[in-house]
Amino acid sequence: MPEAISKTTTEPVIAAIATALGGAIAVIRVSGADAVAVAQRLWQGKPALARLPPRVLTLGRVGDAAGQPMDRVLVVCFPAGASYTGEPMVEFQAHGGAAGARAILAALYAAGARPAAPGEFTRRAFLNGRLDLTQAEAVADLIAANSRLALRQAELSLEGGFGAGVRTLWQAVTDLAAEVEARLDFPEEPLAVTPAAELAATAGRLAATGRAQAERRQWGDLLRHGAHVVLAGPPNAGKSSLLNTILGRDRALVTPVPGTTRDTLEELVEIRGLPVWLVDTAGLRQTDEPVERAGIDRTRAHIAAANLTVWIMDAGQPLAGQWPDLDPGQELRPFLPVINKSDLGVPPLAANWPFSRPLVAVSALTGAGLDELEQAIVTALGAAAGGAAGHDLPAPNARQSELLARAAAALEDAATGLAAEHWETAAISLGEAANALGQILGLTHSPDLLDTIFSRFCIGK
Ligand SMILES: Nc1nc2c(ncn2[C@@H]2O[C@H](COP(=O)(O)OP(=O)(O)OP(=O)(O)O)[C@@H](O)[C@H]2O)c(=O)[nH]1
Ligand SMILES: [Mg+2]
Known part of the structure; x- marks a missing residue:
């Protein structure tokens, strides 16, 4: 027997419900050296669990300590070395009601199992050499x-x-x-x-x-936490309209009145496979109106923290005066200039056009140019996060x-x-x-490190 497996045979039996409660089916997992013996105390089916063919589903009944039947279930046994954790495991598939699954779990505790900690099954899989630490984190x-x-x-x-x-x-x-x-x-x-x-x-x-x-790592962070993409620009340019068009629903209030959006609004959307937090903001302009000013302060804070600012201008207005007065150094931040309302015709660029990037023309009204805009957003994010070359690299x-x-x-x-x-x-x-x-x-590791990593997991995983 390989060393990795023999090591596990003293581990106490753990049990947990592995599925979200209230679904159609509840999966209850049991793992540990004596998993089969513990689960057998509930099993009322034939033959005994120890005599079932491994990794094959079998229909039967489970009952509590007094022998009272609890549920009809499917059961499957995994032998040591051929299970997720590497230990002997038993899994019950029960009816999905929360009360039924909890009753089976309680019966398993009464039969000698203890509650599994978050990620404990995966932790055991790592300790038994089934996964390396990068795979466990994955x-x-x-x-x-x-x-x-x-x-x-x-x-x-x-x-x-x-x-x-x-x-x-x-x-x-x-x-x-x-x-x-x-x-x-x-x-x-x-x-x-x-x-x-x-x-x-x-x-x-x-x-x-x-x-x-x-x-x-920057690319990894974008994928794990989502990119923050701020829609900013002068009032009335169509920022809220573009947010709604990209989301495909009327999330933000749109009116012909400049200064409609006051507070910032964030929505998670998937753009070309990337998770993106789109932030609609109050249009930037000089104003003495205190509520609008507070909104504009928030806009500036979001721009400063964004992965990408999409600067939206209005094709119905002269372009001069619509671009941002960038703070010193801010031009280095990823910035994507966009002209909205292209259905009104795109005005000629002024000679003092301040952006190095090409301009994307869109219409939130007709949807024209939306594909190009989405592609430009993903390209700009990829370039900024060093992920452009090979999205498939780990x-x-x-x-x-x-x-x-x-x-x-x-x-x-x-x-x-x-x-x-x-x-x-x-x-x-x-x-x-x-x-x-x-x-x-994970060739060398401490219990503290494993605690930190596995505390992020759900119970039952
Ligand atoms: N023709 C045309 N009108 C548009 C387009 N996009 C938005 N509008 C109109 O422009 C006006 C302003 O749109 P909003 O989306 O509220 O603009 P905003 O940039 O969010 O404005 P504030 O929140 O006030 O800063 C509304 O009357 C929209 O119907 C477009 O692509 N074409
Ligand atoms: Mg708005």
């Missing part, structure tokens, strides 16, 4: 994903795509460290050895790889990115040390890099 991302690309990203990591890249890097660092150690152990070895400059170049290349992977989360950056810094130190033939300092730096990469995979 399970939570998969559940939280609220857009097509976020889901794809989580799937990539769950399949091991992100972990594989880190493992390759870790292996290369470990190999390099072994070469350097050999120099330390046998300094006079006459055998052909790789020149120091070549070792330094290798360390430099590995550092660049780690750095590049760390920097993809992107790290904050923890993983910090460890990648730490590994890259240690590898840069190692490169310097190797170039100067300071073998001992180089060996220490390489050790640090390998350690940081190992922490991403």
Whole structure:
């Protein structure tokens, strides 16, 4: 029996309802060394659970400790080594009512199981070597994903795509460290050895790889938390109308009166697979009216914090005077100039057109240009977050990115040390890099770290 599995046989039995209560079916999971024995105390079907073929659904009844029948269920048993957690597992599929599922859970507790903590099944899967830590983290991302690309990203990591890249890097660092150690152990070895400059170049290349992977965090953050895209511009340009058109419903109030929108309004929408928080704002203009002024202050705060500002102008008005007076440095922020009401005809651009980006012409009224606008938003966000090249490349989360950056810094130190033939300092730096990469995979971990990671999970996962 592999070591990873034999280790699990002492784990206490845990149980939880894995599905949302009130659905058509409730799945109740039981895992641990004695899972089958505990579940058998409820099972009134034939044959005994221990004699059921593994991983096959069987219909039967469950009852409470007094033998009172509770529900007709489907049951499935997974043997150790062939279950989600790696331990023996039993799953009941019961009728979906909350009371019924809770009664089965209570009977399992009475039979010796204890309540599972959030993410405890996945934690056991990790500890039993069924998943590496990047895959375990991806399970939570998969559940939280609220857009097509976020889901794809989580799937990539769950399949091991992100972990594989880190493992390759870790292996290369470990190999390099072994070469350097050999120099330390046998300094006079006459055998052909790789020149120091070549070792330094290798360390430099590995550092660049780690750095590049760390920097993809921005793209990961966009996918996990959604991009903030602010619709801003002069009053009456059609910001609220565009929000409604993109959402496909009348969310914001639209009137011909300039200054209609006062408070900001945020809605989550999926644009080309990206989760986007669209923020409708009060039009920017000079005003002494206190309520409108307060709204304008909010607009400015949103622009300052946005991933992208879509600056909307009115084709029915002369363009001069419609562009923003940017604060110093603000022109560096991602900015997308748009002319709305293109159905009225697009006016010629003034010679002092201040934007480097091409102009997108749309009509919230007719929907013309909406595809181009959505594409321009996604392109601008991708460019700003470093995700433009290959939306399919795995992107790290904050923890993983910090460890990648730490590994890259240690590898840069190692490169310097190797170039100067300071073998001992180089060996220490390489050790640090390998350690940081190992922490991403969970090769080394502390209970505190696991508590932090798995506390984000739901109970039953
Ligand atoms: N012809 C035409 N009219 C539009 C278009 N989009 C909006 N409008 C009209 O322009 C007026 C202002 O639209 P809103 O969406 O309220 O503009 P806003 O930018 O949100 O205005 P404030 O909230 O006041 O800053 C309304 O009368 C809309 O019907 C468009 O594409 N074409
Ligand atoms: Mg408005």
